[in-house]
Amino acid sequence: MTNVIGALIVIPIVCGFVIKAPKWVVLGFLVVLFGFADSTWGQVEAQSGNIYSRGVGLFYFSLLNLVLLTAGLALFIKRLANPYGPQLAPPMTKYFAAFVFMLAGHVVVGLMIGKDLNVILGLNGFFNVLNMFVFMFLVISAFEKDRDMTTLIFMILSIAVIRGVFGGVRYFLFDGDTANPYRNFEGLNIKIYFFDISDNYVAALAAFCSAWLLTTPQVKLNIFTKVLLLGVVALEVAAVALSFRRSSLIGLGLMFVFLFLRLPARRKLFFAIAAAALLAMVASVFFQHRLQFNTASGGGILQSLIYDIAPSRGSIKDNRFYELYAAAQSMEGHWLFGRGTWGTFTGDRELLSYHGDDFGFVHSGFGHLILKSGLFGVGLFIAMLVTFITFYLRHRKSVFGNASLLADAGFAGFLFWIPTLLIGTPIIEFRTMMLFGLTLAMPFVAVGLQHAQVRTYQMRTQYAVA
Numbered sequence: 001m002t003n004v005i006g007a008l009i010v011i012p013i014v015c016g017f018v019i020k021a022p023k024w025v026v027l028g029f030l031v032v033l034f035g036f037a038d039s040t041w042g043q044v045e046a047q048s049g050n051i052y053s054r055g056v057g058l059f060y061f062s063l064l065n066l067v068l069l070t071a072g073l074a075l076f077i078k079r080l081a082n083p084y085g086p087q088l089a090p091p092m093t094k095y096f097a098a099f100v101f102m103l104a105g106h107v108v109v110g111l112m113i114g115k116d117l118n119v120i121l122g123l124n125g126f127f128n129v130l131n132m133f134v135f136m137f138l139v140i141s142a143f144e145k146d147r148d149m150t151t152l153i154f155m156i157l158s159i160a161v162i163r164g165v166f167g168g169v170r171y172f173l174f175d176g177d178t179a180n181p182y183r184n185f186e187g188l189n190i191k192i193y194f195f196d197i198s199d200n201y202v203a204a205l206a207a208f209c210s211a212w213l214l215t216t217p218q219v220k221l222n223i224f225t226k227v228l229l230l231g232v233v234a235l236e237v238a239a240v241a242l243s244f245r246r247s248s249l250i251g252l253g254l255m256f257v258f259l260f261l262r263l264p265a266r267r268k269l270f271f272a273i274a275a276a277a278l279l280a281m282v283a284s285v286f287f288q289h290r291l292q293f294n295t296a297s298g299g300g301i302l303q304s305l306i307y308d309i310a311p312s313r314g315s316i317k318d319n320r321f322y323e324l325y326a327a328a329q330s331m332e333g334h335w336l337f338g339r340g341t342w343g344t345f346t347g348d349r350e351l352l353s354y355h356g357d358d359f360g361f362v363h364s365g366f367g368h369l370i371l372k373s374g375l376f377g378v379g380l381f382i383a384m385l386v387t388f389i390t391f392y393l394r395h396r397k398s399v400f401g402n403a404s405l406l407a408d409a410g411f412a413g414f415l416f417w418i419p420t421l422l423i424g425t426p427i428i429e430f431r432t433m434m435l436f437g438l439t440l441a442m443p444f445v446a447v448g449l450q451h452a453q454v455r456t457y458q459m460r461t462q463y464a465v466a
Contacts, residue, residue, distance in 0.1 A: 125341025
């Protein structure tokens with residue numbers, strides 16, 4: 001009953017704000033997404049629910065997901081009322097339409113063969129890809145002025161620092177994150193900073209933004225601000241390193257390699273020395289606290305880093321790829337369009353015991369899309385990513401100031417997510433896909449606002465001349 005009352009109160013308010021002041025809706029979402037973890041995997045006693053799952057038992061979706069969909073519908077109505085307004089990432093719209101059409105086809109086929117609608121539309125399918133698109137469009141529509149970009153950047157840094165300090169207190173004074181599968185399931189004496197990959201993303205994004213401000217020649221900072229930003233970099237890099245997630249550490253490395261390549265030649269040497277020292281410390285901590293458990297005596301850090309995916313570990317059943325192998329074996333004649341959003345795979349239950357009784361997902365974003373929607377679905381998703389990359393590369397030299405930071409942060413965030421898309425479970429995670437939507441939106445926000453400023457300047461100049 002509480003969830004129904006909450007929905008009746010919140011949804012109309014959200015509709016009104018989306019039409020009149022969408023920025024506040026997006027900022028509200030960001031407070032939730034940046035501030036609250038979603039993953040319960042690794043906890044001894046899993047919580048009965050969290051802010052992301054509240055309302056699932058009553059509605060087809062969680063209350064937060066309903067708010068997102070309602071906001072998306074309100075945005076669509078707003079666009080219909082003003083069809084000549086600025087376009088919302090037109091290169092991406094066709095992919096959103098394609099995924100909607102594909103999901104509609106799955107709904108029709110699923111109902112025809114007797115599948116329940118809540119299973120067809122469940123998050124174990126690819127519904128979160130649509131959530132990602134809706135949030136991306138919502139973010140793009142929300143920021144209309146240069147100070148809005150400043151607000152967004154400041155909010156990213158502020159919430160990340162608060163979250164980082166919270167994680168630090170929990171790590172250094174207590175037992176770290178309670179969602180700790182290494183300790184709770186594997187019996188390893190390891191504390192972790194954050195287990196949720198999205199918390200690692202928030203930390204990595206804040207570290208990148210701070211490092212970008214410190215190293216970009218056009219940005220002039222006083223000594224107090226420099227010290228503050230250096231502290232943010234140290235805090236957030238420590239958060240990622242002490243979370244002991246390989247995909248996060250690799251993603252963070254890709255972000256800083258990208259930043260290095262964006263620097264002018266005269267600053268690269270200093271950055272390379274500082275980054276090498278930082279990387280050495282991070283690698284040392286990572287090896288000593290987690291990877292030591294994953295390698296035989298005499299093994300090096302590289303061997304321990306790929307201990308469960310290296311081909312040298314014998315047959316396919318002895319490494320991380322067995323899950324994907326089993327899923328591929330289960331595809332049979334469904335390679336083109338997948339096994340449906342309700343589709344599952346089969347394999348050796350002992351080797352796949354970490355799945356429990358849920359074989360409706362695999363540890364690869366791309367692999368999951370193949371299982372559910374076939375080569376057609378994963379092809380659409382990859383084409384969308386290529387469009388995003390092309391858009392950024394085409395416009396990156398035409399933006400400056402805060403717009404340049406936002407665009408670069410978006411592309412760096414995309415680089416962070418690459419390892420997770422390859423070996424993680426992002427597609428089934430609401431929070432992860434929402435943050436991925438934010439990542440994709442940032443370059444479009446930056447370019448859109450930059451062009452709006454140029455048009456405004458030209459109009460004012462023409463008016464002054466007249």
